[in-house]
Amino acid sequence: MESLNILLLGIVTRKREGTKVAYGRHESFYLRNKWISKGLKHVDNNSTFFYEKDNFEKIGLGKNMVRSLRFWLTALNLVQEENKHHTLTPLGKIIFEKDRLLEKPATIAILHSELLLNRGDTATVFNWFFTKYKETVTTRAELKSAFKVWVEAKESKPVSEKSLDRDIDVLIQLYTKEADENDPEDSIFSPFTLLHLIKEERSGDKSELIRKNEVNYDTTNLTAFYYLLLRYSQNEKVELIQLDEIMSNDTLWGKVFNISKSEAIDILNKLATDEKYPLEYVRTSNLDNVKIPQITELEFLESRL
Template sequence: MAYARHQSFYLRDKWFSKGLRAVDSDSRFFFQENNFETIGLGKNMVESLKYWLLAFDVIEERNEEGQKGHYLTELGTTLYNNDRLLQKNETLAILHYHLVKNTKDLSTVFEWYFNRYKETTVSKLDLLNSFSTWVSQNESKEISENSLKRDIDCLIQFYTKTPNDNDPEDVIFCPFSKLSLMKSESSGEKSDTIKKMSPEVANLGINSLYYILLCHREFAEVELISVDEIIKGDFLWGKIFNLSRNKTIEALNVLTNHDKFPIQYVRTNNLDYIKVPKVSPMDFLKQELVKG
Protein backbone atom coordinates (compact mmCIF):
# COMPACT_ATOMS: atom_id res chain seq x y z
CA MET A 1 0.00 0.00 0.00
CA ALA A 2 1.14 3.55 -0.72
CA TYR A 3 0.66 6.81 1.12
CA ALA A 4 1.16 10.51 0.29
CA ARG A 5 2.85 9.86 -3.06
CA HIS A 6 1.00 12.87 -4.47
CA GLN A 7 3.38 15.38 -2.80
CA SER A 8 0.25 16.99 -1.23
CA PHE A 9 -0.94 18.21 -4.67
CA TYR A 10 -4.32 17.18 -6.03
CA LEU A 11 -4.62 17.08 -9.83
CA ARG A 12 -4.95 20.63 -11.18
CA ASP A 13 -6.73 21.84 -14.28
CA LYS A 14 -4.74 21.14 -17.50
CA TRP A 15 -2.21 18.89 -15.73
CA PHE A 16 -3.61 15.75 -17.33
CA SER A 17 -3.19 17.12 -20.85
CA LYS A 18 0.29 18.48 -20.11
CA GLY A 19 1.44 15.18 -18.66
CA LEU A 20 0.16 12.96 -21.45
CA ARG A 21 1.57 15.30 -24.09
CA ALA A 22 4.98 15.29 -22.38
CA VAL A 23 5.12 11.49 -22.17
CA ASP A 24 3.86 11.10 -25.74
CA SER A 25 6.67 13.39 -26.93
CA ASP A 26 9.45 11.98 -24.76
CA SER A 27 9.31 8.67 -22.90
CA ARG A 28 12.21 9.90 -20.73
CA PHE A 29 10.43 13.14 -19.75
CA PHE A 30 10.00 12.28 -16.07
CA PHE A 31 13.70 11.33 -15.84
CA GLN A 32 14.94 14.66 -17.24
CA GLU A 33 16.49 17.05 -14.72
CA ASN A 34 14.90 20.15 -16.28
CA ASN A 35 11.46 18.64 -16.88
CA PHE A 36 9.83 21.12 -14.50
CA GLU A 37 11.06 24.00 -16.66
CA THR A 38 9.84 22.32 -19.83
CA ILE A 39 6.32 21.76 -18.51
CA GLY A 40 6.05 24.93 -16.44
CA LEU A 41 5.44 23.34 -13.02
CA GLY A 42 7.41 23.14 -9.79
CA LYS A 43 9.66 20.12 -9.17
CA ASN A 44 7.31 18.60 -6.58
CA MET A 45 4.34 19.25 -8.86
CA VAL A 46 6.03 17.25 -11.63
CA GLU A 47 6.51 14.34 -9.23
CA SER A 48 2.85 14.67 -8.26
CA LEU A 49 1.79 14.69 -11.92
CA LYS A 50 3.77 11.49 -12.59
CA TYR A 51 2.07 9.90 -9.59
CA TRP A 52 -1.43 10.78 -10.81
CA LEU A 53 -0.83 9.52 -14.35
CA LEU A 54 0.49 6.20 -13.01
CA ALA A 55 -2.39 5.89 -10.52
CA PHE A 56 -4.93 6.53 -13.29
CA ASP A 57 -3.40 3.69 -15.37
CA VAL A 58 -2.85 6.07 -18.29
CA ILE A 59 0.96 5.69 -18.31
CA GLU A 60 3.24 2.83 -17.38
CA GLU A 61 6.95 2.57 -16.64
CA ARG A 62 8.90 -0.07 -18.49
CA ASN A 63 12.35 -0.88 -19.89
CA GLU A 64 12.93 -0.50 -23.61
CA GLU A 65 16.36 -1.37 -24.98
CA GLY A 66 17.83 -1.31 -21.49
CA GLN A 67 16.47 2.12 -20.61
CA LYS A 68 13.58 3.03 -18.33
CA GLY A 69 10.83 5.17 -19.75
CA HIS A 70 7.15 6.05 -19.42
CA TYR A 71 4.66 5.16 -22.13
CA LEU A 72 0.98 5.80 -22.70
CA THR A 73 -1.21 2.79 -21.96
CA GLU A 74 -4.07 1.91 -24.30
CA LEU A 75 -6.38 3.83 -21.98
CA GLY A 76 -3.97 6.77 -21.92
CA THR A 77 -3.75 6.88 -25.72
CA THR A 78 -7.53 6.70 -26.09
CA LEU A 79 -8.13 9.55 -23.64
CA TYR A 80 -5.24 11.60 -25.04
CA ASN A 81 -6.72 11.38 -28.52
CA ASN A 82 -10.32 12.04 -27.50
CA ASP A 83 -10.56 14.05 -24.26
CA ARG A 84 -7.14 15.13 -23.01
CA LEU A 85 -8.61 18.29 -21.42
CA LEU A 86 -11.08 16.23 -19.34
CA GLN A 87 -14.09 18.10 -20.64
CA LYS A 88 -16.40 15.07 -20.44
CA ASN A 89 -17.66 13.89 -17.08
CA GLU A 90 -17.62 10.30 -18.32
CA THR A 91 -13.84 10.57 -18.79
CA LEU A 92 -13.50 11.82 -15.21
CA ALA A 93 -15.73 8.99 -13.96
CA ILE A 94 -13.57 6.40 -15.76
CA LEU A 95 -10.38 7.84 -14.28
CA HIS A 96 -12.03 7.93 -10.85
CA TYR A 97 -12.82 4.22 -11.26
CA HIS A 98 -9.20 3.40 -12.09
CA LEU A 99 -7.98 5.47 -9.14
CA VAL A 100 -10.30 3.63 -6.74
CA LYS A 101 -9.49 0.24 -8.29
CA ASN A 102 -5.87 0.92 -7.29
CA THR A 103 -4.40 -1.86 -9.43
CA LYS A 104 -0.85 -0.50 -9.06
CA ASP A 105 -1.20 -0.13 -5.29
CA LEU A 106 -0.67 3.62 -5.45
CA SER A 107 -3.96 5.15 -4.30
CA THR A 108 -4.76 3.42 -1.01
CA VAL A 109 -6.79 6.26 0.52
CA PHE A 110 -9.11 6.43 -2.53
CA GLU A 111 -9.70 2.67 -2.50
CA TRP A 112 -10.33 2.76 1.25
CA TYR A 113 -12.76 5.69 1.20
CA PHE A 114 -14.90 4.67 -1.74
CA ASN A 115 -14.68 0.89 -1.65
CA ARG A 116 -14.29 0.05 2.05
CA TYR A 117 -15.41 2.95 4.23
CA LYS A 118 -19.15 2.76 4.85
CA GLU A 119 -19.96 6.06 6.56
CA THR A 120 -21.56 8.68 4.33
CA THR A 121 -21.36 11.66 6.71
CA VAL A 122 -18.43 12.18 9.05
CA SER A 123 -16.28 14.91 10.52
CA LYS A 124 -12.89 15.38 8.89
CA LEU A 125 -11.20 14.50 12.18
CA ASP A 126 -13.18 11.26 12.53
CA LEU A 127 -12.42 10.45 8.90
CA LEU A 128 -8.70 10.75 9.59
CA ASN A 129 -9.02 8.69 12.76
CA SER A 130 -10.90 5.94 10.92
CA PHE A 131 -8.29 5.85 8.16
CA SER A 132 -5.46 5.75 10.70
CA THR A 133 -7.13 2.86 12.53
CA TRP A 134 -7.65 0.91 9.31
CA VAL A 135 -4.04 1.46 8.23
CA SER A 136 -2.69 0.34 11.62
CA GLN A 137 -4.75 -2.85 11.35
CA ASN A 138 -3.67 -3.63 7.78
CA GLU A 139 -0.04 -2.47 7.60
CA SER A 140 2.92 -4.42 8.89
CA LYS A 141 4.96 -1.22 9.23
CA GLU A 142 4.15 2.04 10.96
CA ILE A 143 2.94 4.84 8.67
CA SER A 144 3.57 8.48 9.58
CA GLU A 145 0.48 10.28 10.86
CA ASN A 146 1.50 13.25 8.70
CA SER A 147 1.37 11.06 5.59
CA LEU A 148 -2.12 9.87 6.47
CA LYS A 149 -3.26 13.43 7.13
CA ARG A 150 -1.88 14.55 3.74
CA ASP A 151 -3.79 11.69 2.11
CA ILE A 152 -7.09 12.70 3.72
CA ASP A 153 -6.53 16.38 2.87
CA CYS A 154 -5.74 15.49 -0.76
CA LEU A 155 -8.72 13.13 -1.02
CA ILE A 156 -11.10 15.88 0.09
CA GLN A 157 -9.61 18.58 -2.13
CA PHE A 158 -9.59 16.20 -5.10
CA TYR A 159 -13.40 16.08 -5.15
CA THR A 160 -14.33 19.43 -3.59
CA LYS A 161 -11.92 22.01 -5.04
CA THR A 162 -14.36 23.68 -7.44
CA PRO A 163 -13.60 26.50 -9.93
CA ASN A 164 -13.87 30.10 -8.79
CA ASP A 165 -16.79 31.48 -10.80
CA ASN A 166 -15.45 35.00 -10.33
CA ASP A 167 -12.06 34.15 -11.80
CA PRO A 168 -12.12 32.78 -15.38
CA GLU A 169 -8.36 32.17 -15.16
CA ASP A 170 -8.59 29.99 -12.05
CA VAL A 171 -6.27 27.03 -12.61
CA ILE A 172 -6.04 25.53 -9.12
CA PHE A 173 -9.42 23.78 -9.10
CA CYS A 174 -9.61 20.02 -9.54
CA PRO A 175 -11.61 18.83 -12.56
CA PHE A 176 -12.88 15.85 -10.54
CA SER A 177 -15.02 18.19 -8.45
CA LYS A 178 -17.42 18.15 -11.43
CA LEU A 179 -18.44 14.59 -10.52
CA SER A 180 -20.17 15.80 -7.33
CA LEU A 181 -19.04 12.75 -5.33
CA MET A 182 -18.16 14.57 -2.14
CA LYS A 183 -19.12 17.69 -0.21
CA SER A 184 -17.18 19.48 2.50
CA GLU A 185 -19.19 21.69 4.84
CA SER A 186 -17.90 24.02 7.51
CA SER A 187 -19.61 22.94 10.73
CA GLY A 188 -18.63 25.98 12.78
CA GLU A 189 -16.50 23.69 14.92
CA LYS A 190 -12.89 22.56 14.65
CA SER A 191 -13.54 19.90 12.03
CA ASP A 192 -15.45 20.21 8.75
CA THR A 193 -18.18 17.73 7.84
CA ILE A 194 -17.42 15.46 4.88
CA LYS A 195 -20.31 13.88 2.97
CA LYS A 196 -20.38 11.23 0.28
CA MET A 197 -22.75 12.44 -2.41
CA SER A 198 -24.84 10.41 -4.83
CA PRO A 199 -24.56 12.04 -8.26
CA GLU A 200 -27.17 11.81 -10.97
CA VAL A 201 -26.56 9.14 -13.61
CA ALA A 202 -26.37 11.84 -16.30
CA ASN A 203 -23.61 13.58 -14.37
CA LEU A 204 -21.44 10.46 -14.51
CA GLY A 205 -22.24 9.57 -18.10
CA ILE A 206 -23.84 6.29 -19.07
CA ASN A 207 -20.74 5.23 -21.04
CA SER A 208 -18.54 5.34 -17.94
CA LEU A 209 -20.98 3.10 -16.06
CA TYR A 210 -21.09 0.65 -18.97
CA TYR A 211 -17.28 0.67 -19.20
CA ILE A 212 -17.06 -0.38 -15.54
CA LEU A 213 -19.47 -3.27 -16.10
CA LEU A 214 -17.37 -4.44 -19.06
CA CYS A 215 -14.19 -4.21 -16.97
CA HIS A 216 -15.85 -6.30 -14.26
CA ARG A 217 -17.10 -8.90 -16.75
CA GLU A 218 -13.62 -9.20 -18.25
CA PHE A 219 -11.77 -9.35 -14.90
CA ALA A 220 -14.20 -11.75 -13.20
CA GLU A 221 -14.71 -13.79 -16.41
CA VAL A 222 -18.49 -13.82 -15.99
CA GLU A 223 -21.41 -13.21 -18.32
CA LEU A 224 -24.03 -12.54 -15.65
CA ILE A 225 -23.75 -9.87 -12.95
CA SER A 226 -26.40 -9.60 -10.28
CA VAL A 227 -28.07 -6.26 -9.69
CA ASP A 228 -27.32 -6.62 -5.98
CA GLU A 229 -23.62 -7.03 -6.76
CA ILE A 230 -23.64 -3.87 -8.88
CA ILE A 231 -25.06 -2.02 -5.87
CA LYS A 232 -23.01 -3.66 -3.11
CA GLY A 233 -19.99 -5.31 -4.75
CA ASP A 234 -16.41 -4.10 -4.70
CA PHE A 235 -15.44 -1.59 -7.38
CA LEU A 236 -18.94 -1.40 -8.82
CA TRP A 237 -21.45 1.43 -9.04
CA GLY A 238 -22.92 1.40 -5.55
CA LYS A 239 -19.57 1.70 -3.83
CA ILE A 240 -17.42 3.83 -6.09
CA PHE A 241 -20.20 6.29 -6.99
CA ASN A 242 -22.50 5.83 -3.96
CA LEU A 243 -25.37 5.09 -6.37
CA SER A 244 -28.70 4.02 -4.86
CA ARG A 245 -30.72 1.06 -6.08
CA ASN A 246 -33.13 3.40 -7.90
CA LYS A 247 -30.33 5.16 -9.76
CA THR A 248 -28.68 1.83 -10.56
CA ILE A 249 -31.91 0.47 -12.06
CA GLU A 250 -32.35 3.73 -13.97
CA ALA A 251 -28.92 3.34 -15.57
CA LEU A 252 -29.40 -0.38 -16.32
CA ASN A 253 -32.71 0.37 -18.03
CA VAL A 254 -30.95 2.86 -20.28
CA LEU A 255 -28.33 0.25 -21.16
CA THR A 256 -30.99 -2.26 -22.23
CA ASN A 257 -31.64 0.16 -25.11
CA HIS A 258 -28.03 0.70 -26.11
CA ASP A 259 -27.90 1.02 -29.90
CA LYS A 260 -24.96 -1.36 -30.38
CA PHE A 261 -24.38 -3.37 -27.17
CA PRO A 262 -27.69 -3.70 -25.27
CA ILE A 263 -27.59 -5.56 -21.96
CA GLN A 264 -30.31 -8.09 -21.04
CA TYR A 265 -32.11 -8.78 -17.77
CA VAL A 266 -32.05 -12.40 -16.67
CA ARG A 267 -34.05 -13.86 -13.76
CA THR A 268 -32.25 -16.74 -11.99
CA ASN A 269 -33.03 -18.26 -8.57
CA ASN A 270 -35.39 -15.35 -7.82
CA LEU A 271 -32.53 -12.88 -8.33
CA ASP A 272 -32.15 -10.26 -11.05
CA TYR A 273 -29.03 -10.47 -13.17
CA ILE A 274 -27.86 -8.63 -16.24
CA LYS A 275 -26.14 -10.28 -19.17
CA VAL A 276 -23.28 -8.16 -20.49
CA PRO A 277 -22.19 -8.52 -24.14
CA LYS A 278 -18.71 -9.87 -24.87
CA VAL A 279 -17.03 -6.66 -25.94
CA SER A 280 -13.72 -5.47 -24.54
CA PRO A 281 -13.87 -2.33 -22.38
CA MET A 282 -11.30 -0.56 -24.54
CA ASP A 283 -13.05 -1.40 -27.82
CA PHE A 284 -16.25 -0.02 -26.33
CA LEU A 285 -14.53 3.10 -25.05
CA LYS A 286 -12.82 3.87 -28.34
CA GLN A 287 -16.14 3.69 -30.18
CA GLU A 288 -18.17 5.66 -27.65
CA LEU A 289 -15.67 8.44 -26.93
CA VAL A 290 -15.16 9.09 -30.63
CA LYS A 291 -18.91 9.05 -31.19
CA GLY A 292 -19.46 11.38 -28.25
Protein backbone atom coordinates (compact mmCIF):
# COMPACT_ATOMS: atom_id res chain seq x y z
CA MET A 1 0.00 0.00 0.00
CA GLU A 2 2.86 2.38 0.82
CA SER A 3 4.49 1.88 -2.59
CA LEU A 4 1.12 2.53 -4.24
CA ASN A 5 0.72 5.79 -2.34
CA ILE A 6 4.20 6.90 -3.39
CA LEU A 7 3.37 6.19 -7.01
CA LEU A 8 0.13 8.13 -6.78
CA LEU A 9 1.92 11.06 -5.16
CA GLY A 10 4.73 10.97 -7.70
CA ILE A 11 2.57 11.10 -10.81
CA VAL A 12 -0.36 13.48 -10.79
CA THR A 13 -2.25 14.19 -13.99
CA ARG A 14 -5.37 16.05 -14.95
CA LYS A 15 -7.18 16.51 -18.24
CA ARG A 16 -8.23 19.94 -19.34
CA GLU A 17 -9.29 21.03 -22.83
CA GLY A 18 -7.85 17.89 -24.35
CA THR A 19 -4.40 18.19 -22.70
CA LYS A 20 -2.84 16.24 -19.88
CA VAL A 21 -1.05 18.22 -17.18
CA ALA A 22 1.53 16.23 -15.24
CA TYR A 23 3.74 16.68 -12.20
CA GLY A 24 6.51 14.49 -10.80
CA ARG A 25 7.12 12.26 -13.81
CA HIS A 26 10.86 12.44 -13.23
CA GLU A 27 10.40 9.91 -10.39
CA SER A 28 12.34 12.34 -8.13
CA PHE A 29 15.58 11.85 -10.13
CA TYR A 30 17.34 14.77 -11.80
CA LEU A 31 19.09 14.02 -15.09
CA ARG A 32 22.42 12.28 -14.48
CA ASN A 33 25.57 12.61 -16.53
CA LYS A 34 25.79 9.90 -19.25
CA TRP A 35 22.07 9.09 -19.00
CA ILE A 36 21.39 10.74 -22.35
CA SER A 37 24.12 8.72 -24.05
CA LYS A 38 22.84 5.46 -22.58
CA GLY A 39 19.23 6.19 -23.35
CA LEU A 40 19.75 7.28 -26.96
CA LYS A 41 21.95 4.26 -27.64
CA HIS A 42 19.35 1.79 -26.36
CA VAL A 43 16.45 3.46 -28.17
CA ASP A 44 18.46 3.59 -31.38
CA ASN A 45 19.13 -0.15 -31.09
CA ASN A 46 15.69 -1.20 -29.92
CA SER A 47 12.50 0.88 -30.23
CA THR A 48 10.67 -1.20 -27.60
CA PHE A 49 13.45 -0.93 -25.00
CA PHE A 50 11.36 1.01 -22.47
CA TYR A 51 8.61 -1.63 -22.56
CA GLU A 52 10.88 -4.61 -21.92
CA LYS A 53 10.80 -6.10 -18.42
CA ASP A 54 14.57 -6.47 -18.15
CA ASN A 55 15.45 -3.03 -19.51
CA PHE A 56 16.84 -1.90 -16.14
CA GLU A 57 19.34 -4.77 -16.19
CA LYS A 58 20.42 -4.00 -19.75
CA ILE A 59 21.06 -0.34 -19.05
CA GLY A 60 22.42 -0.75 -15.53
CA LEU A 61 19.95 1.50 -13.73
CA GLY A 62 17.22 0.95 -11.16
CA LYS A 63 13.64 0.47 -12.38
CA ASN A 64 12.56 3.91 -11.17
CA MET A 65 15.61 5.46 -12.81
CA VAL A 66 14.69 3.87 -16.13
CA ARG A 67 11.24 5.44 -15.89
CA SER A 68 12.92 8.75 -15.06
CA LEU A 69 15.24 8.43 -18.04
CA ARG A 70 12.25 7.82 -20.29
CA PHE A 71 10.72 11.06 -18.99
CA TRP A 72 13.91 13.07 -19.56
CA LEU A 73 14.45 11.80 -23.10
CA THR A 74 10.88 12.74 -24.00
CA ALA A 75 10.81 16.06 -22.14
CA LEU A 76 14.05 17.14 -23.84
CA ASN A 77 12.63 16.33 -27.29
CA LEU A 78 15.22 13.63 -27.94
CA VAL A 79 12.82 10.69 -28.16
CA GLN A 80 9.22 10.34 -29.31
CA GLU A 81 6.74 7.53 -28.63
CA GLU A 82 4.08 5.99 -30.83
CA ASN A 83 2.26 2.68 -30.30
CA LYS A 84 4.67 1.67 -27.52
CA HIS A 85 7.68 2.25 -29.76
CA HIS A 86 10.29 4.93 -29.10
CA THR A 87 12.36 6.53 -31.85
CA LEU A 88 14.87 9.33 -31.91
CA THR A 89 13.49 12.72 -32.88
CA PRO A 90 15.32 14.72 -35.56
CA LEU A 91 17.03 16.65 -32.76
CA GLY A 92 17.80 13.38 -30.95
CA LYS A 93 19.46 11.97 -34.07
CA ILE A 94 21.73 15.00 -34.44
CA ILE A 95 22.79 14.96 -30.79
CA PHE A 96 23.22 11.18 -30.81
CA GLU A 97 25.55 11.44 -33.80
CA LYS A 98 27.45 14.56 -32.84
CA ASP A 99 27.43 15.04 -29.05
CA ARG A 100 25.63 12.26 -27.19
CA LEU A 101 27.93 12.67 -24.17
CA LEU A 102 26.88 16.33 -23.91
CA GLU A 103 30.44 17.58 -23.96
CA LYS A 104 29.53 20.87 -25.67
CA PRO A 105 27.87 23.60 -23.59
CA ALA A 106 25.83 24.65 -26.65
CA THR A 107 24.17 21.22 -26.71
CA ILE A 108 23.15 21.52 -23.06
CA ALA A 109 21.86 25.07 -23.58
CA ILE A 110 19.71 23.85 -26.47
CA LEU A 111 18.33 20.98 -24.38
CA HIS A 112 17.54 23.44 -21.60
CA SER A 113 15.55 25.51 -24.10
CA GLU A 114 13.74 22.39 -25.33
CA LEU A 115 12.81 21.44 -21.76
CA LEU A 116 11.21 24.84 -21.22
CA LEU A 117 8.90 24.32 -24.20
CA ASN A 118 7.05 21.94 -21.85
CA ARG A 119 5.63 19.76 -24.61
CA GLY A 120 2.59 17.86 -23.40
CA ASP A 121 2.63 19.73 -20.08
CA THR A 122 5.04 17.20 -18.58
CA ALA A 123 7.86 19.59 -17.60
CA THR A 124 5.67 22.23 -15.95
CA VAL A 125 7.93 23.27 -13.07
CA PHE A 126 10.90 24.06 -15.32
CA ASN A 127 8.83 26.23 -17.64
CA TRP A 128 7.22 27.94 -14.65
CA PHE A 129 10.50 28.83 -12.93
CA PHE A 130 12.20 30.39 -15.95
CA THR A 131 9.26 31.95 -17.78
CA LYS A 132 6.64 32.74 -15.10
CA TYR A 133 8.40 33.15 -11.74
CA LYS A 134 9.60 36.75 -11.42
CA GLU A 135 11.91 36.56 -8.40
CA THR A 136 15.65 36.25 -9.05
CA VAL A 137 16.62 35.55 -5.43
CA THR A 138 14.44 33.42 -3.17
CA THR A 139 14.55 30.58 -0.66
CA ARG A 140 13.64 26.98 -1.27
CA ALA A 141 10.62 27.34 1.02
CA GLU A 142 9.42 30.49 -0.76
CA LEU A 143 9.92 28.79 -4.12
CA LYS A 144 7.81 25.81 -3.12
CA SER A 145 5.10 28.05 -1.70
CA ALA A 146 4.96 30.19 -4.86
CA PHE A 147 4.78 27.12 -7.10
CA LYS A 148 1.92 25.66 -5.07
CA VAL A 149 -0.02 28.93 -5.27
CA TRP A 150 0.48 29.02 -9.06
CA VAL A 151 -0.61 25.40 -9.47
CA GLU A 152 -3.69 25.87 -7.28
CA ALA A 153 -4.73 28.83 -9.42
CA LYS A 154 -4.17 26.83 -12.61
CA GLU A 155 -5.66 23.45 -11.64
CA SER A 156 -9.28 22.71 -10.84
CA LYS A 157 -8.42 19.63 -8.76
CA PRO A 158 -5.96 19.37 -5.84
CA VAL A 159 -2.40 18.31 -6.65
CA SER A 160 -0.30 16.48 -4.06
CA GLU A 161 1.95 18.87 -2.13
CA LYS A 162 4.62 16.19 -1.91
CA SER A 163 4.65 15.86 -5.67
CA LEU A 164 5.05 19.63 -6.08
CA ASP A 165 7.79 19.68 -3.43
CA ARG A 166 9.68 17.02 -5.35
CA ASP A 167 9.29 19.01 -8.57
CA ILE A 168 11.03 21.98 -6.96
CA ASP A 169 13.75 19.76 -5.46
CA VAL A 170 14.48 18.19 -8.86
CA LEU A 171 14.47 21.62 -10.52
CA ILE A 172 17.17 22.83 -8.15
CA GLN A 173 19.22 19.63 -8.38
CA LEU A 174 19.09 19.60 -12.18
CA TYR A 175 20.84 22.96 -12.35
CA THR A 176 23.07 22.78 -9.25
CA LYS A 177 24.20 19.16 -8.69
CA GLU A 178 27.89 19.34 -9.54
CA ALA A 179 30.52 16.62 -9.76
CA ASP A 180 32.57 15.80 -6.69
CA GLU A 181 35.97 17.43 -7.25
CA ASN A 182 37.59 14.77 -5.07
CA ASP A 183 36.13 11.88 -7.06
CA PRO A 184 37.14 11.79 -10.75
CA GLU A 185 34.79 8.83 -11.25
CA ASP A 186 31.75 10.72 -9.97
CA SER A 187 29.01 10.40 -12.59
CA ILE A 188 25.89 11.36 -10.66
CA PHE A 189 26.18 15.08 -11.32
CA SER A 190 23.83 16.88 -13.70
CA PRO A 191 25.20 18.12 -17.04
CA PHE A 192 22.91 21.17 -16.74
CA THR A 193 25.10 22.62 -13.97
CA LEU A 194 27.47 23.84 -16.72
CA LEU A 195 24.90 26.50 -17.57
CA HIS A 196 25.09 28.07 -14.07
CA LEU A 197 21.48 29.19 -14.39
CA ILE A 198 20.65 28.44 -10.76
CA LYS A 199 22.92 28.88 -7.77
CA GLU A 200 22.12 27.51 -4.34
CA GLU A 201 23.67 29.46 -1.45
CA ARG A 202 23.75 28.74 2.25
CA SER A 203 23.82 31.57 4.78
CA GLY A 204 25.15 31.42 8.32
CA ASP A 205 21.89 30.11 9.77
CA LYS A 206 21.85 27.33 7.14
CA SER A 207 18.85 28.75 5.30
CA GLU A 208 19.12 28.22 1.56
CA LEU A 209 19.05 30.99 -1.03
CA ILE A 210 18.16 30.13 -4.60
CA ARG A 211 19.52 32.58 -7.15
CA LYS A 212 18.50 32.71 -10.80
CA ASN A 213 21.54 33.62 -12.89
CA GLU A 214 22.16 34.55 -16.49
CA VAL A 215 23.38 31.64 -18.58
CA ASN A 216 27.10 30.97 -18.72
CA TYR A 217 28.12 31.10 -22.38
CA ASP A 218 31.14 31.43 -24.61
CA THR A 219 30.99 34.52 -26.83
CA THR A 220 32.87 32.62 -29.54
CA ASN A 221 30.18 29.93 -29.70
CA LEU A 222 26.65 31.30 -29.93
CA THR A 223 25.09 28.21 -31.51
CA ALA A 224 22.34 27.90 -28.89
CA PHE A 225 21.29 31.54 -29.28
CA TYR A 226 21.08 31.22 -33.05
CA TYR A 227 19.18 27.93 -32.70
CA LEU A 228 16.45 29.60 -30.62
CA LEU A 229 15.97 32.39 -33.16
CA LEU A 230 15.69 29.92 -36.04
CA ARG A 231 13.30 27.69 -34.10
CA TYR A 232 11.08 30.66 -33.27
CA SER A 233 11.16 31.90 -36.88
CA GLN A 234 10.12 28.48 -38.16
CA ASN A 235 7.43 27.86 -35.54
CA GLU A 236 5.86 31.31 -35.83
CA LYS A 237 6.44 31.57 -39.60
CA VAL A 238 8.07 34.99 -39.30
CA GLU A 239 11.16 36.41 -40.97
CA LEU A 240 11.54 39.47 -38.75
CA ILE A 241 11.89 39.28 -34.96
CA GLN A 242 11.85 42.37 -32.76
CA LEU A 243 14.40 42.81 -30.01
CA ASP A 244 11.56 43.24 -27.50
CA GLU A 245 10.26 39.79 -28.53
CA ILE A 246 13.70 38.29 -27.97
CA MET A 247 13.66 39.63 -24.44
CA SER A 248 10.03 38.90 -23.49
CA ASN A 249 8.91 35.79 -25.37
CA ASP A 250 8.83 32.60 -23.30
CA THR A 251 10.91 30.70 -25.89
CA LEU A 252 13.61 33.28 -26.56
CA TRP A 253 16.73 34.61 -24.88
CA GLY A 254 15.47 36.91 -22.14
CA LYS A 255 13.34 34.25 -20.45
CA VAL A 256 15.21 31.08 -21.44
CA PHE A 257 18.74 32.32 -20.74
CA ASN A 258 17.96 35.20 -18.34
CA ILE A 259 20.27 37.63 -20.16
CA SER A 260 19.99 41.42 -20.21
CA LYS A 261 18.99 43.56 -23.17
CA SER A 262 22.51 44.92 -23.56
CA GLU A 263 23.88 41.37 -23.70
CA ALA A 264 21.27 40.44 -26.29
CA ILE A 265 22.37 43.39 -28.45
CA ASP A 266 26.01 42.33 -28.17
CA ILE A 267 25.11 38.77 -29.21
CA LEU A 268 23.03 40.01 -32.15
CA ASN A 269 25.93 42.13 -33.34
CA LYS A 270 28.18 39.07 -33.24
CA LEU A 271 25.62 36.91 -35.07
CA ALA A 272 25.41 39.59 -37.74
CA THR A 273 29.02 38.75 -38.62
CA ASP A 274 28.47 34.99 -38.87
CA GLU A 275 30.51 33.79 -41.86
CA LYS A 276 27.88 31.40 -43.25
CA TYR A 277 24.53 32.65 -41.94
CA PRO A 278 24.85 36.34 -41.01
CA LEU A 279 21.80 37.91 -39.41
CA GLU A 280 20.55 41.29 -40.54
CA TYR A 281 20.27 43.37 -37.40
CA VAL A 282 18.67 46.74 -38.08
CA ARG A 283 18.64 49.28 -35.25
CA THR A 284 16.32 52.27 -35.52
CA SER A 285 15.20 54.93 -33.07
CA ASN A 286 11.87 53.25 -32.46
CA LEU A 287 12.26 49.58 -33.35
CA ASP A 288 15.08 47.04 -33.53
CA ASN A 289 14.46 44.18 -35.95
CA VAL A 290 16.37 41.01 -36.73
CA LYS A 291 15.96 39.41 -40.14
CA ILE A 292 16.31 35.64 -39.90
CA PRO A 293 17.88 33.56 -42.72
CA GLN A 294 15.58 30.99 -44.28
CA ILE A 295 17.14 27.88 -42.78
CA THR A 296 15.68 25.52 -40.19
CA GLU A 297 17.16 25.22 -36.73
CA LEU A 298 17.99 21.55 -37.40
CA GLU A 299 19.81 22.31 -40.65
CA PHE A 300 21.78 24.96 -38.80
CA LEU A 301 22.54 22.65 -35.89
CA GLU A 302 23.66 19.86 -38.20
CA SER A 303 26.35 22.18 -39.53
CA ARG A 304 27.48 23.57 -36.15
CA LEU A 305 27.61 20.81 -33.55
